[in-house]
Amino acid sequence: MTPGPTEVSSRVRNAMSLPIQNPDIDEEFFDFYHDLEEKIQKIYQTVDDVIILGGEGILGLEASVASTVEKNDKVLCLSNGIYGDGFANFVENQGGDPVLCEFSYDKILSPEKVKTFVEEDSFKAATMVHCETPTGTLNNLREILSILKDAGILTIVDAVSSLGGTRVPTEEMDICIGGSQKCFSAPPGLTTLSVSEEAWDVIMEKDQNTHYTNLALWKEMWFGEEYFPYTHSVSNIYALSEAIDIILEEGLEKVFKRHEKCAEKCRESTKNLDLELYPKKESYCSPTVTALHLGGMAKDLQKRIREMHDILLATSLGDFENDILRIGHMGHNATIEKVERTMNALRDVLNNTEI
Template sequence: MNNKLVYTPGPTEVRENVRLARAISTTNPDIDTMFCEFYKSTCEKIGEIIKTKNNVYILNGEGILGLEAACASLTEKGDRVLVIDNGIFGRGFADFVKMYGGEVVYFSKEYTKDINEVDLEAFLEKDNNFKYATLVHCDTPTGVLNDLSKLCPLLKKYGILTIVDSVASMFGEELKVDEWKVDIALGGSQKALSAPAGLTIVSVSEDIEYAMKSRKTQVTGFYCNLSIWENYYNNKWFPYTMPISDIMGLDKAIDNILEEGIERVLNRHEKIAKATRKSIKEYGLDLYLEKGYSNTVTVVEIPGYIGAKNLTDYLLRHYNLVLATSLDEYSDKVIRIGHMGENAKLEKIIPVLNFIDEALRRLGFEGKDRLVDLFNKYYSEVKLITK
């Protein structure tokens, strides 16, 4: 369990000051109103980072809770919902929509590239009678990144609310919730934020609040009902006992980002991601994606005679490195290099690339140069475009 080098696309390494924050003596979050102020302050700091004045909440559950809660809170029987599908998690939204009685319509495209807004608009010109649309910012199984700055305003133009899974992108990719007209943005503690798993972040627009109040039927269930948070601050009352130690750790992880500066955080993600992709290609391996690359995860195809599972097993046995393959049909075809959060640092990725290089050579693949040498070359050359 201990001393493993974990370089997966979440959970990521947790900094010591975050771990220590979770060990601080706590109060009773149900009674002590000072905790309510602390919680509100933490939510406001998140809003500052993701550029929103919308209400932000922290839910007691891993990121999937947020996906289900968003669908549960909006969906009524017979509602038509557009599921934008260019990845496993993108398509997976349909399960939650159907669970709460919604009628799913797919907008499905190749999993090797991001969604083209021209194609989406051509679709919407013919059919736009949807209560809301679901889409993923970074679909982690393949690493594809969809351009929310184009897609969400387009959907809004047709009066369609948006639920965005930004769990694998929030804090590692630029996110401007208000400017990009994102109605619900969902994040998780264990990805680029580099806090322990177990918390969901959700921002809720005024249009979503109105839609929830305008329902003809009550939301099914309680824990997945976002409307129960509406008056928590005015009433100084939480719907359930909050995991105070987890939130204290989360708050410290947010402070780490604010102290470094969000632009610097985004820049190091971008620089490491670009250098990783360029070095992998020159090394002689193929990237899974054709376009639409995320700065938080790089997905690499592994030759069939080696096998992705065989490679990750070898890395764990010989180097104590935990690296992920992917899901479903990709489980033995690709590996995922999770350069996000605390892992998106030069001193963290160098040993990982060294171990991958060594393992591949011992398993019969000869790269065109040392992988780390190629990475270092491109890292020094990368020009950033993040504004």
């Protein structure tokens, strides 16, 4: 019950074991891939081009920055968490000038503060995170994206931990990044991106200096001549396609509602156990992951729950590594039954632990 990688269904595992096609020359695989792109567009709820990269979600974050940011470009990095902070590193790697618009980790991004930064300076692009998984925080991005769009600023959004589990305002974004191992409940190893026409203009004008993180190659080679920049991860592609089918068969609205109900159940149980949410304001909490603020007990509880109940939870990252315990209720794991089993296990461990 971690916030990714999530448990993978038998249907997805079976799809991953299908006989391999040659992705470089097999026209049947090209057709299969085109069909998958169209299905992913439905998850994104966009008509923008969709790319599937052979690499975990971090590849999408780095590629988005590497393909758009040049030396001395000013980039507004909105951050209320570890991954928001990390975008600034990718900007620096390209010789860009990251300007951090920082918020407390237990708060969400504020449109008013973003507007002030935009009015006081000029930026080529802005980066942000929809769901900060390490702290279980979901940012409300729609108004912020509108402010940035009105200012002509390219927007790059990490939606790796929210896409497919809750509504993402993709139509307002220039690049939206997803990952196979989160709400899609496919094996780790693939990144998905939607790319707007405005983003393509920036990408194609840039003097690219990388290969694997160069999105321009996809425009030139895949969309232009229908062959991939590198040999694709075929088995992972099969698995992702099956995972997307499962979501579409249920229907996006039902999937979103299922995640909301699981989050509500998890937080109701948290209150009954007299535990503290992080962030404290429940309206800031993500429907895909719940973070419990336990003040130095997280690793011990994680270990005991695994040993006593065979349930794997996650602690957090950085300064919160031993303070926050995270319960992932996303994708295949977003069921009331699994949440109840997890919270009952937590109750049992707490009852048998000296605090």
